[in-house]
Each structure stands twice: as structure tokens, then as C-alpha cells.
Amino acid sequence: MNSKILDLYKCVNCDSQLKDNIEKEVLECTNCSSEYPIINKVPAFCYNALNNNITAKAFSEQWTHYKNGEYEEDEVFGLKASDYLEHFCYAFNIKNIHDFEGTILEVGVGSGHLINVLAQNAPKATIIGMDISDNIFKLSNIMSKYPNVFLIQGDLLNPPIKKFSIKYIYSSGVIHHTKSVYGSIKSLWGLLKDNNGQLYFWIYPSYQYCAYDRLRNMLGKPYLFKERTRYILSKILAPFLWVYFFITKKYSYKISLESLKTVSFRIFDNISPEFQHRVSKEEIKEYCEKLNITNYTIKNDLGVLCIKDKDE
Structure with a gap:
């Protein structure tokens, strides 16, 4: 190693x-x-989680379905790899990704779309990808060709990374699936290097209407359903939800109608994890104040860039 x-x-x-x-x-x-x-x-720093952690098992199942072509194909949540790279650059205000340097930690690698395109476009950076699901082991077959990419299986609430060691941390759509949003932000914030270490995370906003969340609440505790049941529900309910979006134009975070496959994938993604928090801008402010994060910017709904000043 x-x-x-x-x-x-x-x-x-x-x-x-x-x-x-x-x-x-x-x-x-x-x-x-x-x-x-x-x-x-x-x-593997939390291998047992694959058997006893509901969320770890759920995302392992989700990415297995995805890899088998049972949902989307070249896209993930309606986005291509280039879209994920564009969002990464937007998150950290990067103008030229090809000259980007430093150590990057992506927390919640998922499908691997971002880390793959990052490896291709940021050869000067050292990129560490961490995920709690077993898909991280499968991604190794693809990512092993990049000398600047390193993968680990771990839990962000107890990360196997030393404190004050990472320059950039990126986590999109992950921390709202943990037991504690505040605890997750605190954990990741502690990994940043002093003096301009940067953490970006995107989290579900509580102030926007989301039909997927309504559906999850209607089903009670769908994460306790058997995997096959959740998969069938995602396929059966998707056409009805797609028609609802088509008629009402209430796209749930999006500005246009997504494909039926994407809607189906989003349903499985929403009903499978044990935890699914939604937060307000006021709560983000409260969390930052508790952690003495003074330099933070809220970017759209609801991305947050936190920059570590030298004395923090």
C-alpha cells in the first residue's frame, strides 16, 4: 500500500x-x-456493517440493481458524469480542474461516477473515495487503473482518517442518511487541514416540497420491508408518480420532468435507508455556530461550503 x-x-x-x-x-x-x-x-474498516447496518445494506442493494442495469444506464439520478464534475467545480469554486491539487476525500462514492471523472480530469490531486456499501469493493476493478485514486470502506461517523489531514472533503446526498446530521458535519469538519481546508456537503432541504418524501411517510417504515418488496414498489409506483409530476409540474428539487427509470430509481433510493433527515437553513446556521464554523456559504438548495480559517 x-x-x-x-x-x-x-x-x-x-x-x-x-x-x-x-x-x-x-x-x-x-x-x-x-x-x-x-x-x-x-x-474495510466497518465490514460488519454490511450485515447489521440497515443503510449499508440498502445502498449495497441499490448499487447492485444499478450495476445490473435495472434502473438507469449512463446516468445516476438523471445526471451524467460530466454533470457531477461540473457540480464539484461549482462547489469549490474551481476554474481549472486540470490544475487542481491537494488531497480530496469523497464521502459516499456511490456509483463511482464522480470519482471516476475526477481521476481523469484532476491527475495532480490525490483522491480518496469512502463508502459504507459493498459497491466500493466492486469499484476497485475500475479505479485501480488510476494511480492517484484510493478507496476505503468506512463509516463517516467514525472515519478511518486522521484529523487535520484532508484539504478538500466532498459529500453530496449522504449525511442526511446518517443517524445524526450534526454529528456527521462535526466528524467531517474535524478531518480538515487547518488554514483553508474546505468541506462541501449537499443535504435535503426541509423547506421544499418532495413527493418522494411524502411517499416514504405514507409507507410508514419502508426500510424494514424486504429488499424484493422495495424493488417491486419502486417499479409499480414509478408510473403513477411520473404522471403526477407530468400533471402538476411539481418535480421535487428538479426543474424539469425526469425519465421513468430515474423516478423509479429515486423511489428505491428514498424508501430504503433507515435515516432520511431534512434540514432548514436555520438549522445549518445553528450547526455551524455550535462547531465554530464562521466561514460558510449556502449554495442553492441546500449545498453548504465550509472553509476552515487558520484559528479554527
Whole structure:
């Protein structure tokens, strides 16, 4: 394993340095007895979550369906890879991505569309992709050709990354699926380097109407349904929701009508995770004040760029 990257990782149980045991194919803690298996070249820091964490299992199922072509094809949530790159540049006010340098941590890699296009367009950057689902192991087959990309399986509420070590953190559509929005922001904020470390996250706004959220609430606790049931529901309900969007023009975050496949994919995405928070701009302000984040900008609905000043 790359020694510079290994130096960024830590034991999630005691925060100590790790060492690479090549023979056993694990990362070992130099202090306690913890070992983390390396699966398909990807260190797994919360492998048990794949069996006992509802959200981890849900997203593993979701990306398996996606990879099997059962929802969208070249797009993810109606967006192409180039759209994700454009949004990344917008988030950090980047004018020339090809000259972009520094260490980037993408939290919630998902389909891998962004990290793939970042690797191609930002060769000077060091890119770490973290996800809690098992799709991160499958992405390794695609991303291994890029020398500047490193993947890890981990939990953002207990990240295997040392504090004050990352220059840029990007997390879009992820932290509202964790147990605590505030706890997630606090966790990621602590990973940033002092003096201009930057965190961008996008989260569901509570002040906008969302038909998907209404549907989720009508179903009670759909994340407890069997995976096959949620999949069938996403297919059966999609035509009705698509017609509703077509008639009312209430597109739920979007300004135009999306495809039936995208609507179906969004339904599965909304009813599967255990947690689905929505927050207001006032709550974002409250969280930032609690964490002493003084330099933050709200960008559209509801993206937030937080910049770490030298004395924070």
C-alpha cells in the first residue's frame, strides 16, 4: 500500500497508526489488536456493517440493481458524469480542474461516477473515495487503473482518517442518511487541514416540497420491508408518480420532468435507508455556530461550503 496514503489512515477503535501486513492481507493497528481486511485492494474498516447496518445494506442493494442495469444506464439520478464534475467545480469554486491539487476525500462514492471523472480530469490531486456499501469493493476493478485514486470502506461517523489531514472533503446526498446530521458535519469538519481546508456537503432541504418524501411517510417504515418488496414498489409506483409530476409540474428539487427509470430509481433510493433527515437553513446556521464554523456559504438548495480559517 502507498505509504503516504497509509499514513492518513488510523485505527477506528483507538485512533492509532496502522501498518500493512501483506501476507495476511490486512491493515493492523500498531497499538491494539484490531485488524482490517483488504478486500479487492480496498481496506474495510466497518465490514460488519454490511450485515447489521440497515443503510449499508440498502445502498449495497441499490448499487447492485444499478450495476445490473435495472434502473438507469449512463446516468445516476438523471445526471451524467460530466454533470457531477461540473457540480464539484461549482462547489469549490474551481476554474481549472486540470490544475487542481491537494488531497480530496469523497464521502459516499456511490456509483463511482464522480470519482471516476475526477481521476481523469484532476491527475495532480490525490483522491480518496469512502463508502459504507459493498459497491466500493466492486469499484476497485475500475479505479485501480488510476494511480492517484484510493478507496476505503468506512463509516463517516467514525472515519478511518486522521484529523487535520484532508484539504478538500466532498459529500453530496449522504449525511442526511446518517443517524445524526450534526454529528456527521462535526466528524467531517474535524478531518480538515487547518488554514483553508474546505468541506462541501449537499443535504435535503426541509423547506421544499418532495413527493418522494411524502411517499416514504405514507409507507410508514419502508426500510424494514424486504429488499424484493422495495424493488417491486419502486417499479409499480414509478408510473403513477411520473404522471403526477407530468400533471402538476411539481418535480421535487428538479426543474424539469425526469425519465421513468430515474423516478423509479429515486423511489428505491428514498424508501430504503433507515435515516432520511431534512434540514432548514436555520438549522445549518445553528450547526455551524455550535462547531465554530464562521466561514460558510449556502449554495442553492441546500449545498453548504465550509472553509476552515487558520484559528479554527
